[in-house]
Amino acid sequence: xxxxxxxxxxxxxxxxxxxxxxxxxxxxxxxxxxxxxxxxxxxxxxxxxxxxxxxxxxxxxxxxxxxxxxxxxxxxxxxxxxxxxxxxxxxxxxxxxxxxxxxxxxxxxxxxxxxxxxxxxxxxxxxx
Amino acid sequence: xxxxxxxxxxxxxxxxxxxxxxxxxxxxxxxxxxxxxxxxxxxxxxxxxxxxxxxxxxxxxxxxxxxxxxxxxxxxxxxxxxxxxxxxxxxxxxxxxxxxxxxxxxxxxxxxxxxxxxxxxxxxxxxxxxxxxxxxxxxxxxxxxxxxxxxxxxxxxxxxxxxxxxxxxxxxxxxxxxxxxxxxxxxxxxxxxxxxxxxxxxxxxxxxxxxxxxxxxxxxxxxxxxxxxxxxxxxxxxxxxxxxxxxxxxxxxxxxxxxxxxxxxxxxxxxxxxxxxxxxxxxxxxxxxxxxxxxxxxxxxxxxxxxxxxxxxxxxxxxxxxxxxxxxxxxxxxxxxxxxxxxxxxxxxxxxxxxxxxxxxxxxxxxxxxxxxxxxxxxxxxxxxxxxxxxxxxxxxxxxxxxxxxxxxxxxxxxxxxxxxxxxxxxxxxxxxxxxxxxxxxxxxxxxxxxxxxxxxxxxxxxxxxxxxxxxxxxxxxxxxxxxxxxxxxxxxxxxxxxxxxxxxxxxxxxxxxxxxxxxxxxxxxxxxxxxxxxxxxxxxxxxxxxxxxxxxxxxxxxxxxxxxxxxxxxxxxxxxxxxxxxxxxxxxxxxxxxxxxxxxxxxxxxxxxxxxxxxxx
Numbered sequence: 001x002x003x004x005x006x007x008x009x010x011x012x013x014x015x016x017x018x019x020x021x022x023x024x025x026x027x028x029x030x031x032x033x034x035x036x037x038x039x040x041x042x043x044x045x046x047x048x049x050x051x052x053x054x055x056x057x058x059x060x061x062x063x064x065x066x067x068x069x070x071x072x073x074x075x076x077x078x079x080x081x082x083x084x085x086x087x088x089x090x091x092x093x094x095x096x097x098x099x100x101x102x103x104x105x106x107x108x109x110x111x112x113x114x115x116x117x118x119x120x121x122x123x124x125x126x127x128x
Numbered sequence: 129x130x131x132x133x134x135x136x137x138x139x140x141x142x143x144x145x146x147x148x149x150x151x152x153x154x155x156x157x158x159x160x161x162x163x164x165x166x167x168x169x170x171x172x173x174x175x176x177x178x179x180x181x182x183x184x185x186x187x188x189x190x191x192x193x194x195x196x197x198x199x200x201x202x203x204x205x206x207x208x209x210x211x212x213x214x215x216x217x218x219x220x221x222x223x224x225x226x227x228x229x230x231x232x233x234x235x236x237x238x239x240x241x242x243x244x245x246x247x248x249x250x251x252x253x254x255x256x257x258x259x260x261x262x263x264x265x266x267x268x269x270x271x272x273x274x275x276x277x278x279x280x281x282x283x284x285x286x287x288x289x290x291x292x293x294x295x296x297x298x299x300x301x302x303x304x305x306x307x308x309x310x311x312x313x314x315x316x317x318x319x320x321x322x323x324x325x326x327x328x329x330x331x332x333x334x335x336x337x338x339x340x341x342x343x344x345x346x347x348x349x350x351x352x353x354x355x356x357x358x359x360x361x362x363x364x365x366x367x368x369x370x371x372x373x374x375x376x377x378x379x380x381x382x383x384x385x386x387x388x389x390x391x392x393x394x395x396x397x398x399x400x401x402x403x404x405x406x407x408x409x410x411x412x413x414x415x416x417x418x419x420x421x422x423x424x425x426x427x428x429x430x431x432x433x434x435x436x437x438x439x440x441x442x443x444x445x446x447x448x449x450x451x452x453x454x455x456x457x458x459x460x461x462x463x464x465x466x467x468x469x470x471x472x473x474x475x476x477x478x479x480x481x482x483x484x485x486x487x488x489x490x491x492x493x494x495x496x497x498x499x500x501x502x503x504x505x506x507x508x509x510x511x512x513x514x515x516x517x518x519x520x521x522x523x524x525x526x527x528x529x530x531x532x533x534x535x536x537x538x539x540x541x542x543x544x545x546x547x548x549x550x551x552x553x554x555x556x557x558x559x560x561x562x563x564x565x566x567x568x569x570x571x572x573x574x575x576x577x578x579x580x581x582x583x584x585x586x587x588x589x590x591x592x593x594x595x596x597x598x599x600x601x602x603x604x605x606x607x608x609x610x611x612x613x614x615x616x617x618x619x620x621x622x623x624x625x626x627x628x629x630x631x632x633x634x635x636x637x638x639x640x641x642x643x644x645x646x647x648x649x650x651x652x653x654x655x656x657x658x659x660x661x662x663x664x665x666x667x668x669x670x671x672x673x674x675x676x677x678x679x680x681x682x683x684x685x686x687x688x689x690x691x692x693x694x695x696x697x698x699x700x701x702x703x704x705x706x707x708x709x710x711x712x713x714x715x716x717x718x719x720x721x722x723x724x725x726x727x728x729x730x731x732x733x734x735x736x737x738x739x740x741x742x743x744x745x746x
Binding site (some may be wrong): 108111 | 531538539541542546549569573
């Protein structure tokens with residue numbers, strides 16, 4: 001079974017390549033939402049296995065979306081992987097990832113292999 | 129009353145006394161002289177006359193006897209007769225004289241008695257003579273004559289005796305008068321003597337005693353008891369002298385008191401005070417000046433004012449001060465005896481003499497060492513604040529840049545990977561191109577990441593550690609992370625138990641950066657020396673220095689100034705972002721420390737990180 005991924009990012013070109021590259025592996029089914037304000041609605045409809053959420057978006061911040069997702073029964077248990085263009089003080093190596101407060105952070109630009117590894121890891125922790 | 133007037137009155141009084149006494153003496157002398165004259169006039173002629181009377185009467189009688197005895201000798205009888213007649217005439221003459229001078233009734237009585245006796249004598253003599261011629265018994269005649277003679281002599285002797293008594297009485301009265309005169313003289317002399325003594329006592333009382341007291345009081349004031357006043361009070365010249373003295377003592381006290389007061393003010397002044405003469409030679413120095421300059425006043429007096437100023441400090445010349453009049457709040461520096469420059473706020477003004485002509489210059493200077501230190505600290509704090517603000521702004525800017533750069537980088541990365549999926553694999557050129565694009569993405573990403581690190585100093589988690597621990601930890605990272613190859617490593621640690629409070633990760637990041645730079649500078653061969661030592665930081669703060677020294681190529685002088693500028697790099701092989709030393713310096717400064725570099729081309733470079741010791745400020 002393929003992993004359903006919802007990518008929320010206002011960078012349309014970035015979502016295009018993420019969707020193409022992930023789906024090329026044949027293991028991921030990717031939905032894209034470029035409007036952050038509609039992200040929660042889309043997630044509740046789609047109920048993906050994992051949500052890839054950009055932190056800096058116009059209108060609403062990724063962290064806040066995550067909080068809103070937690071508030072809904074449908075999306076409450078969906079793991080979230082944050083995408084960030086900024087580097088945290090503790091420094092993730094480029095394209096790498098780290099965890100803060102139970103959430104996984106991935107720094108842009110990220111290599112597709114690394115992204116797939118993080119998504120796999122996030123979904124494997126998903127309560128079945 | 130004035131002393132002169134008092135003296136004059138006394139002398140006048142004494143003169144009057146002397147005059148009155150002289151008049152009394154003269155009168156008394158006149159009276160005595162009159163008495164004496166009376167005595168001489170009355171007594172002496174009487175006695176002379178009586179003598180003559182007695183003598184002539186007796187001679188008459190004797191000549192009568194001679195006549196009687198010369199019987200038959202006519203010549204002798206004639207001579208005797210003539211002598212009797214002569215003596216009779218003498219007798220009559222002197223009785224006449226006596227009558228002429230006799231005044232007292234007793235005298236007349238005496239004269240009468242004498243005349244009677246004389247007459248009887250004369251009569252008997254004549255009678256006798258007549259009888260003798262007739263040849264009568266002479267013996268009887270003689271006997272009778274003897275009786276008459278004796279009676280006459282008794283009368284005359286009585287008269288003489290009376291005169292002598294009178295003379296005795298006169299003499300007694302005269303003697304008494306003379307005694308009285310002598311007593312009067314003695315008394316007046318004694319009065320004069322008493323007056324003279326009184327004058328002496330007066331002199332002593334009015335002049336000598338107050339003068340003595342005044343002299344005593346003057347001596348006491350002269351010895352410094354300025355509150356002493358003389359109690360001499362009178363309206364004469366001494367009183368005026370005493371009053372003048374009291375006024376002068378008052379003035380002296382006021383002057384001295386105000387001088388002491390001014391002296392105390394000068395001594396107590398917190399600021400330094402130096403007064404010079406017209407030539408600029410120091411004349412007066414107060415206690416603060418002695419303290420600040422570290423010299424005794426005796427060492428400073430007569431030295432030129434310019435000698436007070438530290439070398440290189442602004443030193444106003446006395447001639448300039450005299451023309452300008454005043455200098456206010458000039459920031460300059462004095463030089464202390466230990467050679468230290470003492471920053472001072474200097475003011476000076478021309479000091480006039482009593483006639484208003486310039487006599488010298490008075491200089492007041494405040495020691496502003498503390499203020500200067502505080503200003504430096506404030507400036508450092510302001511610099512740090514400005515730096516922080518600059519960094520905060522830069523941080524926001526960098527974050528924006530990072531966001532805007534990283535998103536395209538992410539798209540490029542995704543795009544390259546998509547292309548690889550579509551066309552990659554077969555075409556070698558395409559594969560290499562995509563490889564280059566990916567590497568460029570990584571490089572751009574590294575630069576942005578370093579930029580963020582430089583621009584956003586993160587929160588520090590400080591802990592107290594030994595500098596050696598920091599060095600050893602970093603060296604172990606180096607050993608694990610990269611082969612030291614043939615580079616030898618040497619450590620020298622100060623055995624002082626120094627401790628610094630730092631964010632261990634950040635400082636190790638700095639040390640790692642410095643060591644990596646050192647290794648890069650040395651290449652295959654060389655020695656890396658890391659040492660710790662006590663050091664000092666600006667603001668007299670104690671610190672610990674960690675020096676990283678290499679034996680590498682050194683840094684060209686023209687590069688040294690730019691080393692700490694962001695994005696400056698000499699690592700042309702794309703290894704460096706040019707942010708390492710900038711970030712290291714930022715971290716060092718955010719710890720209150722410094723990062724400095726010394727380098728010599730061909731010999732090597734020493735980079736020294738100085739961190740404040742634990743417990744110090746910052």
